[in-house]
Amino acid sequence: MTQSFLARRGFLLGAGAVGAGVVLAGCTSNEQPQAQNGGTQPVAQGTGDNAQPGKMVTVGFSAPAADHGWMAAMTTNARAQAEKFPDVTFKPTEGTNDVNQQIAQVETLITAKVDVLVILPFDGKALTGVGQQAMDAGIPVINVDRVFDTPLAFRTWIGGDNYRMGVNAGNYIAQQMKAKNITAPVIGEVAGIDSLPLTQERSQGFKDALTRAGFAVGPRVSAQFTPESGESMTANLLQSAAKLDALWNHDDDQGVGVLAAIENANRSEFIMVGGAGSKNMMNHIKSDANPVKATVLYSPSMASSAIALARLLGQAKGVGDLAEHEIPSEITTYSAVVTKENVDQYLDVGFDS
Template sequence: MSDNVARRGFLIGGLGGAALLAAGCTSNEPAAAPSSAAPAASTAPAGGNDQPGDKVVIGFSAPAADHGWIAAIAKNAETTAKQYTDVEFRPVEPTNDINQQISAVESLISAKVNALVILPNDGQQLNQIALQATEAGIPVINLDRVFPDKLAYRTWIGGDNYGMGVAAGHYIGEALKAKNVSNPVIVEIQGIATLPLTQDRSKGFADALKTFGFSVTAKQDAQFTVETGNEVATSLLQAHAKIDALWNHDDDQGVGVLAAIKEANRSEFIMVGGAGSANAMREIQSGTSVLQATVTYSPTMASSAIKLARLIAQGKGMSDLVENQVPQSITLASETITKDNVAQYLELGFES
C-alpha cells in the first residue's frame, strides 16, 4: 500500500479515552478476509454529555474492510453512532482508491454534514479534501492516519506506535531477565519496513530492550498479511536454530507467523504480538502457545472518534476535563495483554 498504509501517523498528544483500550495494530494492507469485526467497545450512553442534545449528522469515511482491524474500525463507528438518538450516521462506501475516497468525502461536504470522521487511505493525499471540509465549516475528526496539515482537522485520535514497541520490549526484557537469560536471540517481524509507523514501533522496541542491555538479533519485514507473516517467520526460524523471544508487529499477519511456528514444531521461545486481535487473545488464553502477550492498538478508537465528533458538533467539551473544548489530539496508550488480564479484553478483540 505504499503510503496507503501509512495509517499509523502519530502526534504528541496525550489523553486516553475512558474505558477504552488502546491497541496494537495492524494496517490496511491486503490480508486474509476477516471473518467478522469486533463488537463496539463503548457502552450505551449513560448520562452527562451522553444525554440527547442537538441533532447532528456525522459523515464517516474509511478504507475498505480487507483487514480485520479496518473491519472493526467500521463496525465500532457504526455501532457507537446508533447508540445516540441525536446522531444521524452517514457513512460513504469504503474504498482503497484515493480518488474514490476524495469523491466520497466531497459528497459529504456537499451534504453539509455537521462533522466528519475520516480515516484516510493516505493522510498526505487526502489532506486537501480535509482542508476543504474545514474551510466549509465542517469539523474533521482525523482518525488514526494523520493529515500532515493541522489546519485540516479539528481533532486527531489514534494509537501510539512507539508505545507499542516499548510495551513489547519491556515485556520481553522482563521475561528474559526473570529467566536469567544473557545474550538472548531476539527476532522481530515488522510490517512494511519503509513506513513511519513500522519504524516508530521498531525504535520503541529497540529503546526498551536497551534498558535491559538487550538488542534485536534479526528483523525482517512482512506486509501485514497472513501469507507474508508465514513466509518471514519460516525464514527466520530456519536461520536461527534457537530463539529466545520474537515480537511480531501485527496480529493479522501473526496468524501466518503462528502457523509457521507450529509447522516447524518450535516452542523454545516466547512471542509477543501486536494489535489485540481476538485470535491472538485466544492463543494467549489457551496457555499452550508460544504467544504469551500482545500489545494493543485498538480499533475502539473509532468509537471514541464518533463520540468526539458528536461533542464537537454540539459545541460540548469532555465532561471529565476542566476545559470547555475537546482536545486537539488524543493518543491512546498501548496496553499489554497477557493471560492475567486477557479476559478483560477478549470482547474487544477484532477477528483476524
C-alpha cells in the same frame, strides 16, 4: 503488496506529532451493545451531562475498504458507536481504496452539510485538501489514525502510538527474560514494511526498550502485514536461528502466518508477543497452549471514540472529567500489553483477523 497494506493501516505521523495521550474516561462505559453479527463492539457512552441526549448531530464517515481484519473492525466499531447514541444520525460512505473516489465521497458529505466529519484517509497526504475544504466550510473534522499533512485539515486527531507499541513489547519481553534468569536472550523480530514510518517507529521503540534493559534485538525480518508474508518471512527467521528466547511480531493479522510458520517448524522454546490486539491472538493468550503470551494493542476502538468525539463536537460539549471546555486537538491511544492475567478485560476490543 504495499497497496494491500495501505488498505489496512497507512502512513502515520512521526513521533513529534504524537498527542497528549488523553484518556476518554468521561465518555466511556463498560456496557457493550450487540452488533449485527451477534458479537459485541466497544463503544463509548457519555456520563453525566454528556449522557443526556442533546441536539441531533449528523456525522459523516469515510474510511478505506474493510478488506482486512483491523480496518473492518474500524468501520464496524464506528457504526456500532453511532447506533448507541439516539441523537446521532450516521452517514457513512462506501469504503474505498481509491484516493480519488474517497475524495469525491467526502466532497458529497460536505455538500450534504453534515455537522461533523470523521475521516480515516486511505492516504493522509492525498486527503489533506478535502479535509481542509471541510474545515473551511465550517464542518469540524475528526482525523482518525492516518494523519493529514496539516492541522488546518482537522479539528481533532485520534490515533495510535507506534513507538510506544515497540517500547511496551520490549519492556514485556525484557521482564519475562529477567524473570527466567536469561542473561543473554536471543530476541527475534518480525516487522512490517520497513520503508514505512510506522514500522520504523515500532522497531525503534522495541530496540530502545531492550537496550535500556541491557538486551538487544537479534534476528530480524520484515514482512508485508499479510498472513502469507508473515509465514514466509518467519520461516526464514526460524531457519537462521537455531534457538530463540522471544519473538515480537508487529501485527496480529500478519501473525496468523507467523504462528503457522512456528507450528510448521515445530518450535516452542520461546515466547511470542503480537501487535494490534486481534481476538484470535487473545484467545491464544487465554488458552496458553502455544508460544503466544501477549499482544500489544493498537486498537480499532479508536473509531468508536472518534464517533463519540464527533457527537461532542456537534453539541459543543467537552470531554467529561477534563477541566477544559473543548475536546483536545490530539488524542493518542495507549498500547496496553494484553496477557493471560488481563485478557478478559480486553476481549471486547479484540477484532477478527
